[in-house]
Amino acid sequence: MRxxxxxxxxxxxxxxxxxxxxxxxxxxxxxxxxxxxxxxxGMELSQPPPVMGQRIHRQLRALTGQEDPYRAAKQEQNRxxxxxxxxxxxxxxxxxxxxxxxxxxxxxxxxxxMGANGAVAEADVRxxxxxxxxxxxxxxxxxxxRRAGRARSIxxxxxxxxxxxxxxxxxxxxxxxxxxxxxxxxxxxxDATREDARVAGLSEIAEIIDNxxxxxxxxxxxxxxxxxxxxxxxxxxxxxxxxxxETLNQGPREVFFLFKAKCPVIxxxxxxxxxxxxxxxxxxxxxxxxxxLGPRP
Amino acid sequence: MRxxxxxxxxxxxxxxxxxxxxxxxxxxxxxxxxxxxxxxxGMELSQPPPVMGQRIHRQLRALTGQEDPYRAAKQEQNRxxxxxxxxxxxxxxxxxxxxxxxxxxxxxxxxxxMGANGAVAEADVRxxxxxxxxxxxxxxxxxxxRRAGRARSIxxxxxxxxxxxxxxxxxxxxxxxxxxxxxxxxxxxxDATREDARVAGLSEIAEIIDNxxxxxxxxxxxxxxxxxxxxxxxxxxxxxxxxxxETLNQGPREVFFLFKAKCPVIxxxxxxxxxxxxxxxxxxxxxxxxxxLGPRP
Numbered sequence: 001m002r003x004x005x006x007x008x009x010x011x012x013x014x015x016x017x018x019x020x021x022x023x024x025x026x027x028x029x030x031x032x033x034x035x036x037x038x039x040x041x042g043m044e045l046s047q048p049p050p051v052m053g054q055r056i057h058r059q060l061r062a063l064t065g066q067e068d069p070y071r072a073a074k075q076e077q078n079r080x081x082x083x084x085x086x087x088x089x090x091x092x093x094x095x096x097x098x099x100x101x102x103x104x105x106x107x108x109x110x111x112x113x114m115g116a117n118g119a120v121a122e123a124d125v126r127x128x129x130x131x132x133x134x135x136x137x138x139x140x141x142x143x144x145x146r147r148a149g150r151a152r153s154i155x156x157x158x159x160x161x162x163x164x165x166x167x168x169x170x171x172x173x174x175x176x177x178x179x180x181x182x183x184x185x186x187x188x189x190x191d192a193t194r195e196d197a198r199v200a201g202l203s204e205i206a207e208i209i210d211n212x213x214x215x216x217x218x219x220x221x222x223x224x225x226x227x228x229x230x231x232x233x234x235x236x237x238x239x240x241x242x243x244x245x246e247t248l249n250q251g252p253r254e255v256f257f258l259f260k261a262k263c264p265v266i267x268x269x270x271x272x273x274x275x276x277x278x279x280x281x282x283x284x285x286x287x288x289x290x291x292x293l294g295p296r297p
Numbered sequence: 298m299r300x301x302x303x304x305x306x307x308x309x310x311x312x313x314x315x316x317x318x319x320x321x322x323x324x325x326x327x328x329x330x331x332x333x334x335x336x337x338x339g340m341e342l343s344q345p346p347p348v349m350g351q352r353i354h355r356q357l358r359a360l361t362g363q364e365d366p367y368r369a370a371k372q373e374q375n376r377x378x379x380x381x382x383x384x385x386x387x388x389x390x391x392x393x394x395x396x397x398x399x400x401x402x403x404x405x406x407x408x409x410x411m412g413a414n415g416a417v418a419e420a421d422v423r424x425x426x427x428x429x430x431x432x433x434x435x436x437x438x439x440x441x442x443r444r445a446g447r448a449r450s451i452x453x454x455x456x457x458x459x460x461x462x463x464x465x466x467x468x469x470x471x472x473x474x475x476x477x478x479x480x481x482x483x484x485x486x487x488d489a490t491r492e493d494a495r496v497a498g499l500s501e502i503a504e505i506i507d508n509x510x511x512x513x514x515x516x517x518x519x520x521x522x523x524x525x526x527x528x529x530x531x532x533x534x535x536x537x538x539x540x541x542x543e544t545l546n547q548g549p550r551e552v553f554f555l556f557k558a559k560c561p562v563i564x565x566x567x568x569x570x571x572x573x574x575x576x577x578x579x580x581x582x583x584x585x586x587x588x589x590l591g592p593r594p
Contacts, residue, residue, distance in 0.1 A: 008309060037335075
């Protein structure tokens with residue numbers, strides 16, 4: 001997906017929020033904001049939004065001198081989510097359709113996103129959980145089920161810390177022996193890395209790889225050769241979160257995107273209500289950007 | 298008031314909204330957005346926000362070749378407000394405190410602002426009217442009343458079209474023979490000009506002047522010599538809207554600002570809830586930015 005003009009005020013808002021979250025220094029906030037203004041003034045809009053996200057967060061790490069400014073936040077998010085793990089499993093066990101319940105919960109976990117929201121509280125996570133059960137799951141759950149029924153291997157692209165605990169219950173439901181979970185290659189925002197996969201207990205049940213990249217999405221050209229091989233070879237691709245959707249929704253392979261539509265641009269392009277819980281099946285033949293329920297007029 | 302870092306994403310959002318409102322051409326939207334990105338990257342933050350607003354709207358007029366892109370919107374806003382005029386007067390006649398009611402209504406009229414909101418519907422204006430009666434009027438209404446009781450001359454700085462009809466009922470309550478109403482010197486956004494003062498019927502009851510400037514606020518250095526003389530000479534200064542507050546709240550004279558706090562930065566600085574209906578008395582001795590109810594810690 002290309003960058004829309006509406007993404008640009010949002011980059012600036014997010015850069016400012018991020019700078020304030022990781023540093024109390026107003027001079028640093030101003031410096032980062034001015035950098036992002038200069039970069040966006042000249043940016044190539046055909047690139048997906050996470051290209052700018054990657055640049056912003058690299059600069060934030062350089063300016064603060066912190067390799068992983070969100071480390072404490074990620075630990076807290078993992079802790080909050082792990083406290084819910086038994087309940088998540090109970091819900092799946094009690095569900096008439098356990099796979100759909102696991103998908104719903106994985107999408108609910110996508111609320112733990114410090115890109116779209118500055119901070120996430122325990123109450124937000126619990127509220128998201130309740131909504132996940134009440135709200136319709138929009139998209140192609142049947143296609144997901146069919147593909148999952150046939151796949152010998154599944155590559156599951158994780159998104160954020162905390163959320164990755166919700167991913168764990170879906171991975172469990174997908175028969176973990178055939179699942180490989182991919183995380184980011186280096187810290188960016190609160191995105192999940194190997195450490196988060198370990199804390200979530202995923203490394204005990206599935207193979208974990210990293211994508212070699214510090215983009216808040218999956219920019220294939222920026223990923224490691226090893227990751228690209230896995231991406232090309234897997235029978236089924238599942239990708240969590242808006243960042244993965246923005247970077248892979250016009251890519252060469254079929255992908256099932258599981259996410260919550262948190263931004264108006266995405267909701268508009270996907271032709272769904274803002275906040276919708278989505279299972280978007282991207283077909284590699286899509287050239288333009290089709291809505292979930294068909295191409296936009 | 299200086300420009301805060303939070304104002305910058307907002308400039309971009311407003312520039313994009315404005316471009317889309319006055320032109321269907323995406324290339325023009327992008328051009329304006331990139332211009333504003335370049336300007337804000339290097340801008341002097343000690344300037345009040347309307348300096349950038351002035352520059353943005355000058356460029357918008359240049360790019361569209363339209364001298365007054367908001368003309369139709371302003372006409373519609375005046376029409377909507379004039380349809381309420383009889384009701385506004387009835388409310389003042391029925392009020393126990395007619396001056397306070399007139400001030401409340403003038404503040405309610407400040408919802409007709411295309412800077413903070415993209416568009417204003419008839420229902421918004423009516424809802425604002427109801428809220429104006431229900432909500433507390435925060436600030437120094439007593440100071441306003443005392444000053445108005447003594448003043449031989451009042452300079453009333455209007456803000457927007459439509460809103461200026463609400464100003465008319467306050468001007469009526471202030472004894473119009475001593476009131477001069479100042480409007481912008483040239484079109485900018487939906488700010489009121491001489492034409493709007495005429496349509497609102499203000500020119501029949503009070504003297505109308507313009508400030509000689511196309512800023513969406515009152516940048517004294519950018520105003521005409523004649524306006525500055527009136528500004529210096531009036532016994533009492535009343536200024537409507539955030540743009541006037543942002544440009545005059547650290548100025549050389551006492552000013553009573555009547556406005557609705559529409560943006561988080563202003564609400565934070567003024568130490569009031571977002572959306573508050575305000576009578577802010579600015580004292581010329583204020584050096585920093587004091588809250589309505591005293592300086593912030």
